[in-house]
Amino acid sequence: MHSEDLDFWIEICSDLNETQMLFLDAFLQNNRIDYITQIMGFHPKYLECFLSTQQYLLRGDGPLPFHYRHYIAIMAAGRHQCGYLMHLHEQEFILQGGNPEWLKGPSFTPKKLRNLNEVNKLMAHRPWMLSKMHIENLTKGKENWSLAEVMQAIILLSHFHALCSFVNGCGIKPEIDHNGGHTFRSSVSEQNSETDSDGSTNGEMNGEPEVGINVLLERMKKISEEGEEETTEEERLKRFNKIEIQSAEITTTARRPSPVAEILKYVEDEEFSYTDFAKRTEETQPTFRIQDYSWEEHAFSLANRLYPDIGTHLDDKFNMAYNLTYYTMGENNDVDTTAFRRSIWNYIHLLYGIMHDDYNYGQVNQLLERNLKAYVKTVTCYPERLTRKEYDNVMREFKHSEKVHVNLMLLEARQQGELLYALRAVNQYMT
Numbered sequence: 001m002h003s004e005d006l007d008f009w010i011e012i013c014s015d016l017n018e019t020q021m022l023f024l025d026a027f028l029q030n031n032r033i034d035y036i037t038q039i040m041g042f043h044p045k046y047l048e049c050f051l052s053t054q055q056y057l058l059r060g061d062g063p064l065p066f067h068y069r070h071y072i073a074i075m076a077a078g079r080h081q082c083g084y085l086m087h088l089h090e091q092e093f094i095l096q097g098g099n100p101e102w103l104k105g106p107s108f109t110p111k112k113l114r115n116l117n118e119v120n121k122l123m124a125h126r127p128w129m130l131s132k133m134h135i136e137n138l139t140k141g142k143e144n145w146s147l148a149e150v151m152q153a154i155i156l157l158s159h160f161h162a163l164c165s166f167v168n169g170c171g172i173k174p175e176i177d178h179n180g181g182h183t184f185r186s187s188v189s190e191q192n193s194e195t196d197s198d199g200s201t202n203g204e205m206n207g208e209p210e211v212g213i214n215v216l217l218e219r220m221k222k223i224s225e226e227g228e229e230e231t232t233e234e235e236r237l238k239r240f241n242k243i244e245i246q247s248a249e250i251t252t253t254a255r256r257p258s259p260v261a262e263i264l265k266y267v268e269d270e271e272f273s274y275t276d277f278a279k280r281t282e283e284t285q286p287t288f289r290i291q292d293y294s295w296e297e298h299a300f301s302l303a304n305r306l307y308p309d310i311g312t313h314l315d316d317k318f319n320m321a322y323n324l325t326y327y328t329m330g331e332n333n334d335v336d337t338t339a340f341r342r343s344i345w346n347y348i349h350l351l352y353g354i355m356h357d358d359y360n361y362g363q364v365n366q367l368l369e370r371n372l373k374a375y376v377k378t379v380t381c382y383p384e385r386l387t388r389k390e391y392d393n394v395m396r397e398f399k400h401s402e403k404v405h406v407n408l409m410l411l412e413a414r415q416q417g418e419l420l421y422a423l424r425a426v427n428q429y430m431t
């Protein structure tokens with residue numbers, strides 16, 4: 001670069017704020033600023049962690065060839081029929097020199113990639129079913145995966161499953177150069193098609209009034225004033241089970257979208273989807289206790305060992321999403337929102353049967369009303385079914401950026417939950 005060019009860039013950059021600088025980075029990384037980046041731009045500190053992790057996963061050092069990484073992204077997004085992500089990574093796959101034949105579907109790919117299907121499916125929908133046997137199946141045979149490759153694949157899968165939740169949870173539409181992206185839709189026809197798709201949850205969605213922010217503020221205050229309540233382990237488990245059973249009663253009646261051929265060609269066993277952990281029939285599956293296997297104490301170092309630095313990237317991203325706060329809620333300032341944020345995070349883990357032993361699950365019912373729980377459940381477990389109406393009907397007094405904030409927590413808690421099961425399985429295989 002000529003020195004005048006450099007001066008030019010320095011001048012531009014010095015005029016940019018934090019978010020704009022990140023957009024510039026994202027543009028240089030991906031040759032575009034996709035809608036995901038734009039929406040995450042509400043939360044620049046988080047966006048920074050997200051972009052650096054994604055950059056490392058897709059373009060940094062690691063055992064998998066670059067085109068494999070994008071193909072795995074497509075397979076992961078296929079589980080939730082997320083055409084948006086699938087299309088982005090089809091383009092990237094080609095740019096990385098991938099064979100266009102593969103884009104006809106997994107049956108055109110090497111057996112090695114096809115073997116990943118089972119783990120992809122279980123991680124996306126019922127991660128508690130993963131066992132060391134699934135890892136063993138990948139690592140043996142002719143076209144086998146090394147453990148380092150398994151680790152990178154697992155992390156890519158979890159990253160893109162969770163990103164499907166974010167894309168749908170925030171209602172991200174196709175990019176302008178994607179199929180369906182550059183079409184004019186009048187607001188009238190949009191409204192009609194969205195009402196037609198009927199996203200009522202258990203038939204109650206529309207009728208139930210929200211508790212509103214003032215009530216939430218009072219409840220949070222009460223919780224913090226009361227402090228930690230002394231409870232027995234048995235009592236805590238009982239509360240956890242109660243919320244778990246209630247969550248299984250929240251069913252979405254929204255129709256599953258009918259997938260188009262472009263998406264379906266990548267998806268095997270399309271019907272396989274989330275079932276409530278509380279209703280699992282595999283009796284061998286006990287509640288997952290964080291005290292026995294946690295990100296900080298177990299999964300983090302295993303990830304770093306098999307795929308250097310990834311644990312650190314993920315750790316930064318999880319911590320950022322878990323602790324991010326502006327001390328605001330709607331129009332209110334100086335609010336300690338910890339209790340609300342914890343209840344969201346822990347509720348997502350509960351949907352996967354993961355229990356935080358020191359958490360009082362009674363708070364979930366105090367702080368998350370039914371519509372919000374239904375929203376969190378849909379976006380976490382079957383994001384492809386979320387409708388515009390469901391999005392509009394929750395957190396009505398929150399700012400738009402706060403709704404995005406909730407979706408960031410959702411993305412991260414979901415990814416961490418999936419990874420806890422997957423890495424535990426890897427660990428069991430190794431010991």
Ligand SMILES: CC(C)C[C@H](N)C(=O)O
Nearest residue numbers: 325326327328337402405
């Ligand atoms: C999700 C939001 C209610 C979070 C809140 N704005 C905060 O700063 O903590």
